[in-house]
Amino acid sequence: MKKILVVEDDPINATMVFDYLTSQGFDVALVMNGHDAVDKYTQLEPDLMLLDILLPQKNGFNVCMEIRRLNEKVCPIIMMSAVHNDEQTQAFVRNDLEVVAFISKPFKLKELLTLVEEALLSDAA
Template sequence: MTPYLNYNKRILLVEDDVELSSLIADFLSRYGFDVMTVNNGTDAIKQVADLSPDLVILDVMLPGMNGMEVCRELRTFYSGYILMQTALDDDADQMKGLEIGADDYVIKQVQPHLLLSRIYALLRRSERKSSHSNITMEPYTLVCGPLVIDLSNRTVVLNQAPVETTTAEFELLVLLASTVGKVVSRDEILQKIRGFEYDGLDRSIDRRISRLRQKLVLDDGKALIKTIRGVGYQLCVYAEED
């Protein structure tokens, strides 16, 4: 399924990593978004004032004026959505961003389809607010056998029963579901979700996998997430015994 190719909204991407900025812009453009990019906070404020984008993707770590300062300044005149990107999985930074006016956040380097789901989820809010909107957004879903993941509403259903997940668990599940049937290494998971390489010591992914596996169990007791020892993890449509 190719979702929302005609859903044209304007996004300003504020990111000082030129290569990453280009990759994100190209990806979002394929889904019908009009993406503009700037690499510093001062230009971001000017562009928002001039162009009034529907959504701003704002990196926290910017040269000169950082993302927190930019967010605070934008909220003096901008009422659109702000999605912050942070390189650190730090609750304090995330809470601060939300307190000063951000609508949501993602951890760099976020898996592309998860970023897309966050954008859709934010833009759906404006669609709900407008009773005169002529745009209908259908749920964008990943379907893996009995498992259905709605990226727009950030919901998970297994065998028609809802599954509660944390934000971190949802991000991990989307990554596994995007490569269903393939083994994803710890290093790849850390690179895509948290932005750094696996050092052989970090066990946070193992713990997250363990919690998620307990939630994704079929009626016959088989878990949908399989551990491939020494390699990584695999989401199976019909799980085998570990």
């Protein structure tokens, strides 16, 4: 069973994504701030991380940079944001942070599932 770490501070979005991915057969862990994200990432060693950009304590950009400094091999990361969805931000997360995908909120759960499955398949190759 693939492990997914969801980092989302909005309780409604967090519960929705957690419940949906769990129902699709994934082992899902959830944290709601940037500081806990780094700690949980280190403990869990997930196969995939869904990472919101706007988080309390440490934003998604900083979380991403910190886990890349900690580990040589980093799982695929999909970033999510309702605010930072311009082309410049998307280019930054894909190129500089080496994020595999970016999804703008609000999104359809099926769309998220497709990105998750693609990221897990590409990482296995």
